[in-house]
Amino acid sequence: MDFGESAERRDIRMAVRRLCERFSAAYWRDLDAKGAYPDELVRALTDAGWLAALIPRRYGGAELGVGDAAAILEEINASGGNAAVAHAQMYTMGTLLRHGSDAQKERYLPALARGELRLQAFGVTEPDAGSETTRLRTAAVRRGDRYVVNGQKVFISRAQHSDLMLLLARTTPYDELADKTEGLSVFVVDLRAALAAGQIEIRPLPTMMNHHSTTIFMRDLEVPAADRIGDEGRGFRYILDSWNAERILIASESLGDGRWFTERAARYATERVVFGRPIGANQGVQFPIAQAHAQLQAARLLRDRAAWLFDRRERCGAEANMAKLLASQAAWAAANACLDTHGGYGFATEYDVERKFRETRLLLVAPISNNLVLAYVGQHVLGMPRSY
Amino acid sequence: MKFLVCLKQVPDSTVRVKVGGDRRSIAAEGITWSISPYDEYAIELALERKDADASTVVSVVTVGPARSRDALRQALAMGCDDATLVTSEADLSALDVAKALAAVVNEAKPDVVLCGKQASDDDQGLVGPALAEALGWPHVGMLTKLVPGASGLELWREVEGGHEVWSAAPPVVALVHKSEKEPRYPSLPGIMKAKRKEIPEKDLASCGVTPGAPRPEVALMDLPPQRGQGKVWKLDGDAKGVAEQVAKALREEAKVV
Ligand SMILES: Cc1cc2nc3c(=O)[nH]c(=O)nc-3n(C[C@H](O)[C@H](O)[C@H](O)COP(=O)(O)OP(=O)(O)OC[C@H]3O[C@@H](n4cnc5c(N)ncnc54)[C@H](O)[C@@H]3O)c2cc1C
Numbered sequence: 001m002d003f004g005e006s007a008e009r010r011d012i013r014m015a016v017r018r019l020c021e022r023f024s025a026a027y028w029r030d031l032d033a034k035g036a037y038p039d040e041l042v043r044a045l046t047d048a049g050w051l052a053a054l055i056p057r058r059y060g061g062a063e064l065g066v067g068d069a070a071a072i073l074e075e076i077n078a079s080g081g082n083a084a085v086a087h088a089q090m091y092t093m094g095t096l097l098r099h100g101s102d103a104q105k106e107r108y109l110p111a112l113a114r115g116e117l118r119l120q121a122f123g124v125t126e127p128d129a130g131s132e133t134t135r136l137r138t139a140a141v142r143r144g145d146r147y148v149v150n151g152q153k154v155f156i157s158r159a160q161h162s163d164l165m166l167l168l169a170r171t172t173p174y175d176e177l178a179d180k181t182e183g184l185s186v187f188v189v190d191l192r193a194a195l196a197a198g199q200i201e202i203r204p205l206p207t208m209m210n211h212h213s214t215t216i217f218m219r220d221l222e223v224p225a226a227d228r229i230g231d232e233g234r235g236f237r238y239i240l241d242s243w244n245a246e247r248i249l250i251a252s253e254s255l256g257d258g259r260w261f262t263e264r265a266a267r268y269a270t271e272r273v274v275f276g277r278p279i280g281a282n283q284g285v286q287f288p289i290a291q292a293h294a295q296l297q298a299a300r301l302l303r304d305r306a307a308w309l310f311d312r313r314e315r316c317g318a319e320a321n322m323a324k325l326l327a328s329q330a331a332w333a334a335a336n337a338c339l340d341t342h343g344g345y346g347f348a349t350e351y352d353v354e355r356k357f358r359e360t361r362l363l364l365v366a367p368i369s370n371n372l373v374l375a376y377v378g379q380h381v382l383g384m385p386r387s388y
Numbered sequence: 389m390k391f392l393v394c395l396k397q398v399p400d401s402t403v404r405v406k407v408g409g410d411r412r413s414i415a416a417e418g419i420t421w422s423i424s425p426y427d428e429y430a431i432e433l434a435l436e437r438k439d440a441d442a443s444t445v446v447s448v449v450t451v452g453p454a455r456s457r458d459a460l461r462q463a464l465a466m467g468c469d470d471a472t473l474v475t476s477e478a479d480l481s482a483l484d485v486a487k488a489l490a491a492v493v494n495e496a497k498p499d500v501v502l503c504g505k506q507a508s509d510d511d512q513g514l515v516g517p518a519l520a521e522a523l524g525w526p527h528v529g530m531l532t533k534l535v536p537g538a539s540g541l542e543l544w545r546e547v548e549g550g551h552e553v554w555s556a557a558p559p560v561v562a563l564v565h566k567s568e569k570e571p572r573y574p575s576l577p578g579i580m581k582a583k584r585k586e587i588p589e590k591d592l593a594s595c596g597v598t599p600g601a602p603r604p605e606v607a608l609m610d611l612p613p614q615r616g617q618g619k620v621w622k623l624d625g626d627a628k629g630v631a632e633q634v635a636k637a638l639r640e641e642a643k644v645v
Contacts, residue, residue: 008583011461014422015574021402022570049576062576267404273617 003304012068013075019044020079025352028081032210032355037161042086045076046115051089056097059105060113065311066245070252070303077256080352082359084211084253088158091249092122092166094242095186099230108164108188120162121191123153123216124239131372131388133168134180134236138218140169140187142225142232147171147187149221155366159202159214165189167223168239171232184235188227197222209358243368244310247320250363251303251327257360258296258327261334264353265289265341272343279341288337295330303327318381325373328363335360389536389558391434391446392498393468394489394519395427397459398509405611412606413479423459426504430564432571433534434502435467445469449492451485453477457587464582465574471587472496474595481603484592486518491595493523499558500541505529505565513563520561527561528554533568 005013023041031038045051053069055061069090076083089112096108096119111117129136138151149169159165165188172183194200199221205213230238266289269280279285306319335357339346346353364370378384399405400420408415423431431448438444448463450456451474460471474488493501501523506513520527532551533544540557546565574582592599619637621630638645 007458007461008579010458011465011574011579011582012576014420014458014462015465015576015579017402017420018422018573022573047575048573049578053576062580064576 003301009068009071012071015048016050016072016075017079019048019050020076020081023079023081025080029349029352029355033349035204035206035210035212037158037212038081038085039161041081042118042161043115045086049113051086051115052113054090054093054097055109055113059109061109065307066248067304067307067311069245070248070307073249074252074256074259077253078259079256080260080356082210082253083256084359084362085158086120087249087253088120088122088162089118091242091246092119094245095166095229095238096188098241099186099234099238101229103226104188104229117164118162119164119166119188120158121156121165123156123159123165123167123189125155126152127154131369133239134184135174136168136170136184137174138167138169139173140171140185140223142171145225147223147225147228149187149218149223151218153216153218155205155207155213156202156216157214158212159191159216160204161212163190163192165191165216166229168235171235181236182233184239185232186229186235186238187223188229189221189223190227194218194221209355209362211362244306244316244320246367247324247373248303248306248310248316250367251299251306251320251323254324254327254331254360254363255296255300255303257356257363258292258299258331258334260356261331261338261353261360262289262293262296265292265334265338268338269341272341285341288333289341292330292334292337295326295333299323299326299330318377321373321376324363324368325370325377328360328370331360332364389437389441389444389500390496390498391437391444392493392496392501393427393430393434393446393448393463394501394503394515395431395448395450395459395463396424396504396507396509396515397421397450397452397456398424398507401425401508407609407611412609414609421455421458423462424504424507424509426506426508426564426566428504428571429567430502430504431463431466431468432567432569433531433564434500435572436567436569437534438467447471447496447498449474449489449496451476451480451488460587461579461582462574464585464587465578466572467578470585473587473589474592475589476592476599478599480599481601482512482514483518483601483603484597484599485515486522487597487601488592488595489515489519490522491597492590493519499560500534501525501559501561502531503561503563505531505563516561516563523559523561525559525561526556527563528556529563530565531562532564532566534562 050072052061053064057063073083126136140147140149167187167189168184171185177183201217203215205215207213269285270278272279303323306316306323309316338353339357342353345351375388379386400422403419406415434446438446446468447470448468449472464471503516528543530545532546535542537555539555543554545552
């Protein structure tokens with residue numbers, strides 16, 4: 001058993017760290033205050049090839065594995081930033097990669113790799129379909145060589161900072177389905193064209209953290225049939241296929257956050273003197289930080305194993321889901337330890353703790369709520385009755 | 389034109405250094421290593437020449453322990469063409485390092501040798517000038533810019549309140565203070581390319597160096613004492629009174645004025 005990291009993986013971490021050093025805490029603080037999108041960072045990540053890590057070489061990418069992609073996102077979050085601003089490009093691409101036609105891949109992937117197109121938006125959630133994806137109502141009706149789409153999506157992140165959106169929509173009415181996991185299809189939507197044609201409206205949806213989320217209204221949105229990915233009605237399956245990668249990547253962002261929190265907390269606990277000695281000399285301060293660190297290490301091992309299985313094309317649903325669960329919880333434990341350690345200063349914006357605290361809290365709930373992860377483990381790993 | 393950049397792997401600037409058990413060196417445990425910042429500027433200056441003229445060759449070399457290979461790969465990933473590692477697990481004196489580098493220079497025959505003006509770990513600034521001396525080449529310090537000129541190279545160096553422009557015909561050794569642009573970061577395609585490059589390894593003997601040049605010994609290494617807590621005076625309208633108290637404390641307690 002080899003727990004070491006390859007030289008290449010170390011190089012990747014170092015290079016991403018180097019890039020992130022140019023985007024200081026003040027940069028992130030300013031974005032957060034303004035609710036702005038980090039265009040410069042995303043441009044730098046794209047130019048250095050990081051967002052094309054998973055794209056095959058023949059389309060201009062680096063053809064790395066999920067384990068490498070995980071290291072990239074982890075380092076961004078560990079630097080004090082938030083990889084969520086760009087992660088979608090990595091995991092939404094999986095659906096296009098695995099299920100897109102050659103023509104679709106030729107059309108989109110090289111442009112994505114070069115940074116001429118951005119695929120940062122993934123439209124799944126609706127007001128009446130969050131955890132229960134198969135309930136979604138946005139309807140795509142076939143008319144000749146195109147589909148006409150009507151409906152509403154909610155919480156769709158970065159739609160205003162993306163050229164393309166991967167859209168999950170219903171192509172067969174729910175009541176007509178024997179198997180409720182069928183009847184949905186995936187489309188690549190050209191957001192710019194749709195906006196220009198007035199067929200789509202994107203409204204910002206402010207949230208607790210700067211996540212660039214939006215509500216999207218589609219009114220007679222025309223999508224060429226050629227932009228449907230894979231077979232009609234198999235969309236939910238395709239999305240499911242991309243979930244393991246997503247879980248591993250989200251786990252990695254959590255681990256990066258956790259590293260940031262424990263490092264900050266340990267440093268502050270060592271420096272801050274109260275009652276004549278560093279606060280870290282008290283077990284009540286020290287132990288929660290040490291505990292969170294241990295939890296992070298354990299989650300990291302599971303994440304590494306999940307990524308290792310994924311990159312060997314072995315089944316990894318259980319490991320990927322559990323890695324997401326444990327990593328997001330460990331990061332949250334670290335966030336709380338860090339906030340507690342900082343006392344009142346943890347709430348002061350300039351310490352960055354409260355910002356990271358808000359950011360890492362999301363990962364317990366989205367892109368998938370940990371309850372649903374537990375439901376998966378209960379049912380599919382332990383064979384208990386379905387609970388949802 | 390051929391450049392050779394000499395670099396050193398040092399603890400990353402973000403590392404919080406701890407003193408080792410021997411109290412004469414830093415604790416190496418858990419350290420993240422990277423290229424010394426001035427050496428990164430040197431790489432950037434050389435790569436800018438390569439951007440301007442694709443026939444330019446930029447090589448890098450380091451003398452150091454096996455882990456220094458990571459720093460060389462980082463330089464290759466930034467866009468350098470080839471790298472050489474001279475391994476020495478033991479910490480060497482600046483003169484021995486310069487001798488080993490001179491052997492590499494004599495073999496590679498670059499037109500320009502660039503070094504950082506000093507390494508960010510020991511801040512001695514000895515290797516560059518010692519290398520110029522060992523080679524018998526002219527040397528220019530505090531370099532900030534390098535452009536081809538009428539008679540060879542224009543070498544811009546920072547001086548108090550401005551800059552000087554020197555010209556030199558290669559071969560020359562220059563010690564870099566800064567580059568105009570921040571050093572480029574290694575790109576992912578760069579890392580993939582670097583992975584395929586062999587990094588030849590030499591030992592000191594093959595460079596004709598028997599370590600033993602005189603060197604200072606570190607007697608004791610210690611972290612600065614922990615800062616105590618500050619003192620806060622409340623400004624309750626009596627600014628003059630408070631100012632007097634502060635001045636008194638600065639003079640009598642802190643003894644700084
Ligand atoms: C900042 C942000 C960004 C987002 N970005 C995107 C995006 O880009 N694209 C996108 O499509 N979506 C996005 N989402 C939506 C996100 O994926 C959903 O919020 C998430 O899947 C949960 O769905 P819901 O909010 O409808 O919660 P619900 O499904 O209504 O669930 C509410 C609560 O009930 C629990 N619950 C429900 N059923 C069960 C059960 N059977 N057993 C136990 N517990 C249960 C859930 O776990 C949760 O705690 C984003 C959300 C946020 C907050």
